[in-house]
Amino acid sequence: MWRRYFSSNINSTRTLKEKKWDALVIGAGHNGLTAAAYLARSGLSVAVLERRHIIGGAAITEELVPGFKFSRCSYVQSLLRPSIIKDLELAKHGLKLLKMKAATFTPCVDGRYLLLTYNQKQNYKEISRFSKRDADAFPRDFVDLLLSPTSKVLNYWFETDVLKATLAGDAIIGSMASIHAPGSGYVLLHHVMGNTDGERNVWSHVEGGMGSVSSAISKAAREVGAHIVTNAEVSQLMIEDSGVVNGVLLEDGTQVYSSVVLSNATPYKTFMELVPQNVLPDDFFHAIKNIDYKSGTTKINVAVDKLPEFQCYKFNHPEAGPHHTATIHIGTDSMEEIGLACQDAWNGLSSRRPVIEMTIPSSLDKTISPPGKHVVSLFTQYTPYNLTDGSWEDPAYRESYAKRCFNLIDEYAPGFSSSVIGYDMLAPPDLERVIGLTGGNIFHGAMSLDSLFLMRPVKGWSGYRTPVRGLYLCGSGTHPGGGVMGAPGRNSAQVVIQDLKKYYV
Ligand SMILES: Cc1cc2nc3c(=O)[nH]c(=O)nc-3n(C[C@H](O)[C@H](O)[C@H](O)COP(=O)(O)OP(=O)(O)OC[C@H]3O[C@@H](n4cnc5c(N)ncnc54)[C@H](O)[C@@H]3O)c2cc1C
Numbered sequence: 374m375w376r377r378y379f380s381s382n383i384n385s386t387r388t389l390k391e392k393k394w395d396a397l398v399i400g401a402g403h404n405g406l407t408a409a410a411y412l413a414r415s416g417l418s419v420a421v422l423e424r425r426h427i428i429g430g431a432a433i434t435e436e437l438v439p440g441f442k443f444s445r446c447s448y449v450q451s452l453l454r455p456s457i458i459k460d461l462e463l464a465k466h467g468l469k470l471l472k473m474k475a476a477t478f479t480p481c482v483d484g485r486y487l488l489l490t491y492n493q494k495q496n497y498k499e500i501s502r503f504s505k506r507d508a509d510a511f512p513r514d515f516v517d518l519l520l521s522p523t524s525k526v527l528n529y530w531f532e533t534d535v536l537k538a539t540l541a542g543d544a545i546i547g548s549m550a551s552i553h554a555p556g557s558g559y560v561l562l563h564h565v566m567g568n569t570d571g572e573r574n575v576w577s578h579v580e581g582g583m584g585s586v587s588s589a590i591s592k593a594a595r596e597v598g599a600h601i602v603t604n605a606e607v608s609q610l611m612i613e614d615s616g617v618v619n620g621v622l623l624e625d626g627t628q629v630y631s632s633v634v635l636s637n638a639t640p641y642k643t644f645m646e647l648v649p650q651n652v653l654p655d656d657f658f659h660a661i662k663n664i665d666y667k668s669g670t671t672k673i674n675v676a677v678d679k680l681p682e683f684q685c686y687k688f689n690h691p692e693a694g695p696h697h698t699a700t701i702h703i704g705t706d707s708m709e710e711i712g713l714a715c716q717d718a719w720n721g722l723s724s725r726r727p728v729i730e731m732t733i734p735s736s737l738d739k740t741i742s743p744p745g746k747h748v749v750s751l752f753t754q755y756t757p758y759n760l761t762d763g764s765w766e767d768p769a770y771r772e773s774y775a776k777r778c779f780n781l782i783d784e785y786a787p788g789f790s791s792s793v794i795g796y797d798m799l800a801p802p803d804l805e806r807v808i809g810l811t812g813g814n815i816f817h818g819a820m821s822l823d824s825l826f827l828m829r830p831v832k833g834w835s836g837y838r839t840p841v842r843g844l845y846l847c848g849s850g851t852h853p854g855g856g857v858m859g860a861p862g863r864n865s866a867q868v869v870i871q872d873l874k875k876y877y878v
Contacts, residue, residue: 386627388600393630394418396869397621398847399607399647400637400809402430403587407862408635408847408869409601410461410594415870419599420629422621424606424809427584428591430637431808431815432857434584434741438795441748442741443674444583445797446808446815448732448750449473449700451567451576452856453586457863461593468589469580471737472569476576478686478696479539480785481706486685487535488696491575503533511536518544518558520822524708526558534707541711542702542730545754547815547855549667551715552708556822563820563856576700578734582741586857610634610648610844618843621647632843633873635865639811640664640818640830640850648841657840660831664850665819666812668801669718669755673775676794677747680733681786693736703729704781714755721761723774726781727753746794753778758801758813765800774800816855817848829854837865838872845869 396412398405401423412419427433431446450470458468479487487503489496493512500508510530517526523544527537541552544561551557569575579585591601606624613619620630636643644653644661653661680693688694704726705711714724730752735742742748756774763770775798779790801813810817818824827835830850837845847865849855 386602386605386625389420389422389602389605389629390627392418393620394420395631395873396633396635397422397629397631398635398637399621399643400424400430400848401428401587401591401601401603402637402848403432403590403857403859404848404862405430405635405637406587406590406594406601407457407461407859408637408866409599410590410597411863411866412869413594413597413599417870417873419594421594421599421601422605422607422623422629423601423603426603428601428603429584429587431810432583432587434582437674437797438676440743441676441746441795442582443748443797444579444734444750445674445799446672446804447583447857448734448752449576450579450583450586450857451569451574452858453567454858454860454863455568455571457859461590463586463589463593466589466592466596468585470569470577471580472572472575472577473698473700473737474695475699477539477702478699479535479702479705480683480685481535482784483706484685485535486683486696487539488686488699489539490695491572500533500536503536504531507531507533507536516562518562520556521558522555523552523558523561524712525553527708538705538708538711539702541708542705542728545711545715545728546730546752547668547670548819549669549715549718549755549757550819550821552711559822559825560820563854578698578732578737580738580740582734582738583857590859607647610841612649612652612841616652616842618841633845633869634843635845635847635869637848637862638809639666639848640846641666641811642809643846648844652841654840657831657834664830665821665824666814667819668758668804668810668813668815669715670801670804670813670815671723671753671756671774672799672804673751673753673778673796674798675749675751675796676742677749677789677792678794679745679792680736680747681749681782681789681792683786685785693733697733697736701731701733703731703785718755718757721757721759723756723760723762724754725777727755727778729753729778729781731782751778756800765802771798771800774798817850820854825854826852837861837868
């Protein structure tokens with residue numbers, strides 16, 4: 374088995390050296406793969422070079438506990454652009470979306486719960502149980518959130534704590550910003566722009582885990598001739614004396630030639646680690662160096678021997694209920710709780726009562742866990758990269774954080790801790806080391822107002838081109854930002870195709 378894998382990789386590396394490629398892509402995240410697919414479709418010869426043993430970056434499936442397949446980083450989908458799904462025929466290449474039966478489920482310690490679905494009438498009834506005024510106000514234009522603090526807008530609109538906290542939960546995803554900071558609502562808006570099969574703001578699990586998104590894109594890319602190589606870490610860009618890109622140097626010393634290189638690595642990694650500093654304009658170098666890569670996220674992937682049973686929502690059935698298929702918000706009975714969890718992190722502590730978004734993909738997907746057992750994904754906040762009360766290197770500290778999360782879930786679903794068979798945990802330094810996410814930031818840089826649109830990745834360079842001729846960015850650090858969207862990859866490929874026509878035809 375090992376010999377077969379090893380020799381197929383040697384062949385791939387050998388092929389890399391055989392010719393000068395029309396384009397190279399550093400990194401096989403879903404955006405790098407998307408870029409490769411669009412470039413190859415336009416007739417260009419393309420090679421993708423991935424440092425890990427698997428493709429997908431933060432959209433991956435890994436079997437870390439035998440029999441349990443985890444969406445190790447990203448875990449739910451709705452942001453992938455419909456035009457990309459169509460252009461690349463991702464359904465034909467194996468992408469199967471499993472629509473959630475409910476949108477969000479927020480259990481409360483006082484025994485109440487809020488279950489929001491995709492049905493306006495049902496939501497009206499559900500919110501009316503708390504407040505008729507809030508039910509009337511619910512279907513409104515979210516645009517105020519673009520500039521104002523999340524808490525200010527939600528307090529103005531609503532009076533029900535659990536409703537405000539459920540919505541605020543989407544605004545803090547992947548962020549270290551407080552819900553009281555102006556502009557903190559943008560991430561919430563970012564998360565309601567997607568769809569599943571044409572239904573707006575409907576989220577889905579992906580059959581086989583999020584790695585199936587990357588796998589389908591890679592099949593589309595390979596079908597049109599893209600060459601994808603794993604275990605191929607790029608250590609440096611090769612740049613001619615004239616300042617123009619000439620290819621890349623791999624860790625193993627292999628030189629791969631091309632006048633066009635797209636980097637799916639973070640802007641920081643690309644310019645601070647792969648490009649020699651002397652070829653970059655000073656102001657650009659300093660702007661990239663100062664991108665905000667703070668992260669408060671720790672992902673815990675858990676294998677359990679039974680479905681969690683929530684004491685506020687009795688569901689006397691062995692199969693999963695609609696609430697099990699939703700994003701389940703734990704520790705967010707009120708916005709005050711989110712504020713306190715965030716405050717801990719600003720003081721250098723992992724939150725004493727973390728905010729947890731729990732999903733149970735095996736509630737819909739029978740291909741990822743043994744019968745009767747389940748995969749539980751815990752997206753937890755807030756956990757600073759640098760701690761003042763311990764270290765992420767310390768196994769005892771790590772275990773105590775995981776147990777804190779499990780114990781918190783026990784308050785809502787008693788017996789959860791004792792159902793745990795095994796788990797894998799990625800704290801911010803792990804996300805950086807394992808996945809390549811600078812600072813552990815899940816979006817390749819904060820999605821704050823000063824780092825969006827024309828300011829992403831930095832002012833003056835939002836068009837995927839860079840100060841180095843022939844080098845382009847194609848990852849989430851570029852417009853329109855993080856999430857499993859594919860848009861940066863596709864947009865970047867389109868800019869490359871335009872430039873190639875302009876300069877070389
Ligand atoms: C814990 C977590 C949960 C998330 N949840 C969701 C979610 O549920 N839904 C959602 O839509 N989004 C989610 N996101 C965000 C989303 O996953 C990312 O924004 C997106 O996957 C990034 O894709 P990308 O292709 O731009 O970059 P990446 O996926 O980061 O890919 C970059 C690739 O480049 C490779 N690379 C880096 N340097 C080199 C080098 N020198 N040589 C070769 N290869 C290199 C890396 O190994 C990696 O494979 C989540 C992210 C995380 C981390």
